[in-house]
Amino acid sequence: MTWHVTQRTARAYVDGEVSDADAWSVEAHLVSCGHCRTVVASTAGDVGSITRDIADGWAAVSAGLGQQGRVRRGSRYREVVMLVASGPAARWAWLAASVVGLALAAALDTFAPLSGRGDVPMLGAVAPMVPILGVALSYGSGLDDAQEIIASTPGGGLRLLLVRSAVVLTTSAALGAAAGAVSGYGSPLPWLLASLALTVVTLALGSVIGIPKAAAVAAFSWALGVTIATFDTPARTTPAALTTESVPVWLAVAATAALVVAVRRSAFDRQSVSDRPQMEM
Amino acid sequence: MTGERSDDELLRAAGSGDRAAFEEYYRRNAAWLLVRLRRRCGDPELAADVLQETFLAVWRAAASYTGNGQSGGWLWSIATRRLIDAHRRRAARAQTAGEPYEELVQVPSAEEEALAASVGSELAVALDRLSPELRAVLQATVLDGLSVREAAVLLDVPEGTIKSRARRARLQLREALA
Amino acid sequence: MTVPTMIGTHVDVRDLVVRFGKRAALDRLDLTLDTGVHGLLGPNGAGKTTLMRVLATVATPTSGHVSLLDHELGDHGRLRQVRRRLGYLPQQFGYYPRFTVREFVEYFAWLKEMPAAQVPTAVDRAIERVGLLDRADERLKKLSGGMLRRAGIAQAIVNDPDLLLLDEPTAGLDPEQRVAFRELLRTIGVDACVVVATHLVEDVTAACTDVTLINDGRTVFRGTHEELAAAGNDAGTGDSAIERGYTAVLRAARQR
Structure with a gap:
């Protein structure tokens, strides 16, 4: 602070005897200077009408001080927390189903490894389906109770979809990695990246046919692909899609799909609610 | 004595329910806010009402103040919303009573x-x-x-x-x- | 920071058609609205809710021209601009039962992309305006129907919308709350465009600056409630002058 309001200026300001231009600079200064605010307060102490209003004001305010309530700061972090804490109740069912599914797959891999011709880790086959299902359930599935209002907001389209998808992916990856550590089957990196790629493909495809259908298509294609690969792979080897060789491919797929999402972002503006006629009263 | 504390610290204390800190904050900031409100609406009574509403809102919202040394701007932004609301209420009343709104606002x-x-x-x-x-x-x-x-x-x-x-x-x- | 401003019309709808299969819910409807509180009346199935959904940018028109807050809704950027300045309370609005009133209102403040620093105080002000401060931290599932409706109104007004759309907002409110609510509407209508779709004629007389009556997807009357009452001098049936006007206008529209 390079300067402060002088006694004389404070006096004139409080008495309403400054020009608009001077008042302007005083007011702009007061906003950022606690010292000068107290100077004004003490200067105003001998103006009857001001001290009366302030005393009356305190009487009224202090009588009205109730419980403060659970107020939080507004921050980007808080925004993400709120966008994630909302959402369809179905996500809890998804979480439970995922835990059970992954645990079963890990158990199978550990105790009764499936070997048709090829050597396919169950976990690798199941894990990429988890986030696809999660995304489908947490966005645009008609399960979100507040969808009608959300559809009218600017953040209810792609932004909400991305935040919720990111959370679904992180959760899936954590669950999958944990299951992988338990079953101890090779590196989880290939199928974690496959999860990522399939999820982004779901979003990209969703910009054309809607998220629920896109999720169904992606999950079905994956299941089909894994089944074919099982019979198509020489004995005792793992399908290429689930080995580290596939890493660059999955990364490329994810990047391409992300590009599609970015280009087609306006497609998410209008599709979170179907245009079905609603009952009128 | 709380005389040494900055407005930021007072607000933070008020945010966790400290009424004495809030009173000190009020004593320091009510005057400039009242003077500025009076200059804006030319109606001391309305300014006094807005002052009270503002500080009640400050008490409730104190916990959300980010404490970045900008408490003056924060307080003023709460006050302006209340000031505009007060003008809206007057305008609405004037419309239903059929009075010309101009006479009420200087x-x-x-x-x-x-x-x-x-x-x-x-x-x-x-x-x-x-x-x-x-x-x-x-x-x-x-x-x-x-x-x-x-x-x-x-x-x-x-x-x-x-x-x-x-x-x-x-x-x-x-x-x-x- | 440049703040978008309103100089032209808030709502400008021309030749609006919305079809569901073969049925036209809105059939070449015209409507222009500016600041003030506008009542939208009409019998069941007249197309009120469909019109509200189009104005809320939720339903897509089959054909016709819709401009909101001086913007055509064509591209992504404009639509987003308009949506930031919208408030919408659907007739049946879903909510998260485990959310508190404060969280519910805050959630929509974020979705409306309000500046982070403004969110807490804006939420507080919205809850205060609907008179729910003493219940702000109660979970929604514990609230009565009237309180829920008020929480819904609070989320709609949290961003100080330029265009506020309320579909049957007084459903579930008791008479005292209704009076307070109308007062709030008049206050908001001073500098915003408020559209209230309702089947309650007394809501319209008490709070609205003008009335639009739609029937079979078309506008059949536009004027003040006094003018609507005057339309029913001898032809209509009903307990009050405005109800008689309402039935008379509808009858005339159906005979055409």
Whole structure:
């Protein structure tokens, strides 16, 4: 602070005897200077009408001080927390189903490894389906109770979809990695990246046919692909899609799909609610 | 004694329910806020009401204050919303009662006698040369941080007028400073 | 920071058609609205809710021209601009039962992309305006129907919308709350465009600056409630003048 309001200026300001231009600079200064605010307060102490209003004001305010309530700061972090804490109740069912599914797959891999011709880790086959299902359930599935209002907001389209998808992916990856550590089957990196790629493909495809259908298509294609690969792979080897060789491919797929999402972002503006006629009263 | 604490610290304490800290904060900040509100609405009674509403809101919202040393701006932004709401209520009442709204709202007093308290910088001189209407618009939109829509409510002129006056005021200032 | 401003019309709808299969819910409807509180009346199935959904940018028109807050809704950027300045309360609005009133209102403040620093105080002000401060931290599932409706109104007004759309907002409110609510509507209508779709004629008389009556997807009357009452001098049936006007206008529209 390079300067402060002088006694004389404070006096004139409080008495309403400054020009608009001077008042302007005083007011702009007061906003950022606690010292000068107290100077004004003490200067105003001998103006009857001001001290009366302030005393009356305190009487009224202090009588009205109730419980403060659970107020939080507004921050980007808080925004993400709120966008994630909302959402369809179905996500809890998804979480439970995922835990059970992954645990079963890990158990199978550990105790009764499936070997048709090829050597396919169950976990690798199941894990990429988890986030696809999660995304489908947490966005645009008609399960979100507040969808009608959300559809009218600017953040209810792609932004909400991305935040919720990111959370679904992180959760899936954590669950999958944990299951992988338990079953101890090779590196989880290939199928974690496959999860990522399939999820982004779901979003990209969703910009054309809607998220629920896109999720169904992606999950079905994956299941089909894994089944074919099982019979198509020489004995005792793992399908290429689930080995580290596939890493660059999955990364490329994810990047391409992300590009599609970015280009087609306006497609998410209008599709979170179907245009079905609603009952009128 | 709480005399040593900054406004930020007082607000933080108030946010966790400290009434003494909140009272100290009120004692320090009620005066400038009241004076500024009075200058804006030309109605001491309304200013006193807005003052009370503002501090009640501050008490409730204190926990959300980010504590970045900008408590003055934070307080003023709460106060302006309440000030505009008060004007809205008056306008609504005037409409139902069929009274002309103009009589209820006074545009900030035009020419106060200029005291040579602070040195008349070029900007101050230029500001003083503006017509009271233009100055009021600049004050509302620039100094007070109101949206055009809110300024229109405060000054009781259409939004289009606010925009054109703001444009004219900027133009005249630029010419005066050139 | 440049703040978008309103100079032209808030709602400008021309030749609006919305079809569901073969049925036209809205059939070449015209409507222009500016600041003020506008009542939208009409019998069941007249197209009120469909119109509200189009104005809320939720339903897509089959054909016709819709401009909101001086913007055509064509591209992504404009639509987003308009949506930031919208408030919408659907007739049946879903909510998260485990959310508190404060969280519910805050959630929509974020979705409306309000500046982070403004969110807490804006939420507080919205809850205060609907008179729910003493219940702000109660979970929604514990609230009565009237309180829920008020929480819904609070989320709609949290961003100080330029265009506020309320579909049957007084459903579930008791008479005292209704009076307070109308007062709030008049206050908001001073500098915003408020559209209230309702089947309650007394809501319209008490709070609205004008009335639009739609029937079979078309506008059949536009004027003040006094003018609507005057239309029913001898032809209509009903307990009050405005109800008689309402039935008379509808009858005339159906005979055409």
